[in-house]
Amino acid sequence: MAACDGLVVRVRPRAGRLSQEQAQGLAQLAQRWAHPVLELTNRANLQLRGVDPTHHAHLLGALKDLDLVDADAEREALRNVQVQPFWDAADPTPDLALQLEGLLARDDAPALPAKFGFAVDTGPVPCLREAYADIRLERHADGVLVYPDGALRGVVVPAADAADTALLLARWFLQAGGAPAGRGRMRALLQRIPLPASWQVAPRWQGAQSRPLPGWHQMGHLVGLVFGLLPAVTLSALATVGALRLTPWRCLLVEGDAPLPQLPELITKADDARLRVDACTGVPGCEQAAGPTRELALALAPLVPPGRRLHVSGCTKGCAHPRPAVTVVATRHGFDLIRHGTAAGVPDHTGLDHDTLVHQLQQSFSHAAHL
Numbered sequence: 001m002a003a004c005d006g007l008v009v010r011v012r013p014r015a016g017r018l019s020q021e022q023a024q025g026l027a028q029l030a031q032r033w034a035h036p037v038l039e040l041t042n043r044a045n046l047q048l049r050g051v052d053p054t055h056h057a058h059l060l061g062a063l064k065d066l067d068l069v070d071a072d073a074e075r076e077a078l079r080n081v082q083v084q085p086f087w088d089a090a091d092p093t094p095d096l097a098l099q100l101e102g103l104l105a106r107d108d109a110p111a112l113p114a115k116f117g118f119a120v121d122t123g124p125v126p127c128l129r130e131a132y133a134d135i136r137l138e139r140h141a142d143g144v145l146v147y148p149d150g151a152l153r154g155v156v157v158p159a160a161d162a163a164d165t166a167l168l169l170a171r172w173f174l175q176a177g178g179a180p181a182g183r184g185r186m187r188a189l190l191q192r193i194p195l196p197a198s199w200q201v202a203p204r205w206q207g208a209q210s211r212p213l214p215g216w217h218q219m220g221h222l223v224g225l226v227f228g229l230l231p232a233v234t235l236s237a238l239a240t241v242g243a244l245r246l247t248p249w250r251c252l253l254v255e256g257d258a259p260l261p262q263l264p265e266l267i268t269k270a271d272d273a274r275l276r277v278d279a280c281t282g283v284p285g286c287e288q289a290a291g292p293t294r295e296l297a298l299a300l301a302p303l304v305p306p307g308r309r310l311h312v313s314g315c316t317k318g319c320a321h322p323r324p325a326v327t328v329v330a331t332r333h334g335f336d337l338i339r340h341g342t343a344a345g346v347p348d349h350t351g352l353d354h355d356t357l358v359h360q361l362q363q364s365f366s367h368a369a370h371l
C-alpha cells in the first residue's frame, strides 16, 4: 500500500501474538528498512511505514522468514482476525484463532471484502464488542456462540466447529448480497435484510467488559501506546520482557510478570489523559491533512475528563476514530468543532483559532459534566 511517505506494510501476527524473537526481528527490520516508528492500528495490526519501494521485496522476504507475512498477499489480506488478549494456557482462544486464520488462507475460502473481519472473543467475558468485526465468536456455556455483528443472536457450536461455522456465516453474507461490488459490511447488510431464523438460535450474553485500561491484567501488563505509535527501540525493549499480544485498544499485552522498562512513551496508568485522545497522522504524514493533529491532541488532552474522548482529525475522513466523540477537524481556515459526532458531521463551530478552540472545549466538557 502506498502513502505519501513511502509504502506501508501491514503485519498481522498469527493469533494476534508476537513471540519475543518475532518482536525483536520486527524492530530490527523497522530500523533498517522502514520508518523507525511502527503503528498499532485499531484492528490490532502493526504497520511499517515509509518503506522505500526498492527495499520492499527485501523487507517482505525477511518478514516471511519471521513468519509474519504470508506467501500469498491476497489471501493474507483476508486474515482479519482479532483475538481477545487475556487468554491463558487452558483457553481455546489461540487455537480457535489459528484455525480460523488457516481456513481463511485456503484457496476455497470465501472472497470476502478487504475490511471484513472476525473477533475471536472467547474469554470468560467478551471484551471485543467495540472492536471492528463482522463475525463474532464468544464463549458460551455449551461451546462457542457465533453471530454476526449487528445481531443479538447466533448459533452455539462446539469449539472444534466454531471456525467452520464462522466461515459458513461469511458465505451466507456473500450469498445474501452483502458485498455487491466487492465491498460491504455485515452490520449494513442486516439493516437491509433480516438474519435467517436458523442463525438466531441463542442470544448473546448481555454482559461485556468495557474497554480494558493499562495496568496489570491476567497474563501480563497491558501498556498503552500514544496514538498507537511504537518506536522500534521500544518494541525491542518490551520484547526483552515477554511475548506481545496485540489489541485494538492501542495497547499491547506484555506476557509475564517481569517489570516493564520505564519509558515515557508507554502508558502504564489507567488515568493517563493521553488515553482519552485520538488523532490521525495529520501534517506532515498525510497529503489530505489540513494541519498537524497529534501535537494539538496531546496539548488538549488535559482538558478531557475521564470517560470522555476527544478526536482531532486532519480532515473530514476521520481515520483515527470513526465513531462519535467531541471532534476537532483541522481546515485551511482554522478548526471546526463538532460537539458530538464524527469528523464528517456538521460542525457546531467553524474556523476557530487555537485559543477560541480551547475555550469552546472547556465549555463543552464542563457543560457535559453538569448534565
Ligand code: SF4
Residues within 6 Å of the ligand: 280, 281, 282, 286, 287, 288, 289, 290, 313, 314, 315, 316, 317, 318, 319, 320
Ligand atoms: S483523517 Fe484525513 S488527514 Fe487524517 S490520516 Fe485520514 S485522510 Fe489523512
